[in-house]
Amino acid sequence: MIKYQKTSGLTEKNTHYCPGCTHGLLHKLVAEVLEELKILPNTVGVASVGCSVYAYDYFNCDMQQAAHGRACAVATGIKRVLPDRVVFTYQGDGDLASIGIAETIHAANRGENITVIFANNAIYGMTGGQMAPTSLKGQITTTSSLGRDPLTQGYPIKVSEMLAQLNGPSYIERVSLTTPLNVKKAKASIKKAFTYQLEGRGFSMIEVLSSCPVNWGMSPQESLMWIDKEMTKVFPLGVFKDVKDE
């Protein structure tokens, strides 16, 4: 009897992600949800620029690759002309919260019926560890070598809290993948977000606190502990918006 098998939502391609990075796990959760909801053949995904640029090689559905920061605009274009398809973006914090913040806010505000998977690891991974808009106060990166100084470099931007102020979004939650329980919860949240899209409720986003051991200069285990101890102080887990509560 098969107890566990690889999801059909992922291709056979090996990912390029670094050891200890949670992108791979997050890919698996999204893929499992697409498979379990039986929407894989009806889905068009949008990959972004950053570590997840190759997401189009990993998700086993039709994919588009968007310019840096423009994933929500590209997804809008797809969803508006194919309203009966499931459309999602997979974006990191540089892409979504920095260069693409306008596209993100406006897609959310229009209530575009898409699902955004937002991997927040508080750093630019692909380009080698520069400061991100979500980097914590005092966080050392290659462009904040003395630690992020809010006086000159601003504060970590809280995207979930910000978007939850808008009328457009239907579901916004921040989750993490630091423990088996958190992974289970994250998957349930991702499933809920896609379910809301299927129900036509409008924009949903799951912000996933993610690890970047290589650029953080930590072991994979230390990285997960840092998420639990430090990141969640600034980025608390929880549901920020759920239209079912309104």
Next chain:
Amino acid sequence: MAKQLLKGNHAIALATLEAGVDAFFGYPITPQNEIPEYLSEILPANGKVFLQAESEVAAINMVYGAAGAGKRVMTSSSSVGIALKQEGISYLAGAELPCLIVSVMRGGPGLGGIQPSQQDYFQATRGGGNGDYRVIVLAPESIQETIDYIKIGFDLADIYANPVMILIDGLIGQMMESVELGRPVPPRQLPAKDFTTIGTAYHTGRRIVNSLYLDPFSLEQHNIKMKAKYDLVVKNEVRYEMINMDNPDYVIVAYGSSARICRSAIESLKQVGINIGMLRPISLWPFPKAAFKELPASTKGLLVVEMSQGQMIDDVEIANKGRLPIAFYGRSGGIVIDPSEVHEAILNFEKLVRHD
């Protein structure tokens, strides 16, 4: 169809629907605002998509998404806004996606002005996006020709899986003329869209719309494939008009509104016994280079007339290959050339010849 008196931008909106557009994504900018304004009513009423984006950048990327989903899709903008779309145009070209871009030029650089100009010839034909790519650029001279070229433009975009730009200026956008909608254009065989990401339930295999090729050999192969496509465009899609080529003394080279204005100057010069021909490029890329070889032997020189300080003249110099002296007359910043100025320019040809 009966003739109607229509403003240029209004006619474009109506022609867009006639040409079978599925979706429009745009952002307000003068002097093209009537296009999205009319489309915001016309498209939803006909079951099509209209969306005012949060920026030109977002609009062109929505175009990318919808084009990748296989739809006939367009945007319109003007100079400053087209500048913002350049990144997206490069991505569309790189991913080999078809779309139509209507560019209604105004004065520049920077915020410039809002009056008509032809100061974005370089922007249209050279582009500001990165990489080896081309945009097919069509420059009609009247509202009628503009709406005829909307359908032709969409077809060319589909045939070559590449962005096509209709390049006009605020004059054509804002003036009113008697036009006929839905005039037949030569039918073209359109290829099947086998690249569309619409869900794997709707086709075999998995499809990816993408312009990333990290392996340099793969990217070069992609570049070579695109070059071969562009060579076909150069071979098959050059469009121009030769006017009054019966032993001309001089030949004017002008496109769009400038060409229209030069027609009047040709008439007034005829009255004083000077015979002037005109070579009117309609496709600015591909530029009608070969046409310059066919100019009558009587031609003593070329007068390039543009509503700019001289941009198309670069292409004329390339096409001329040093054969004939080239003079230039241009106004810019939103000043529309008067036919009398072109008349004078021909009389002063020798003084206006450009020397390197």
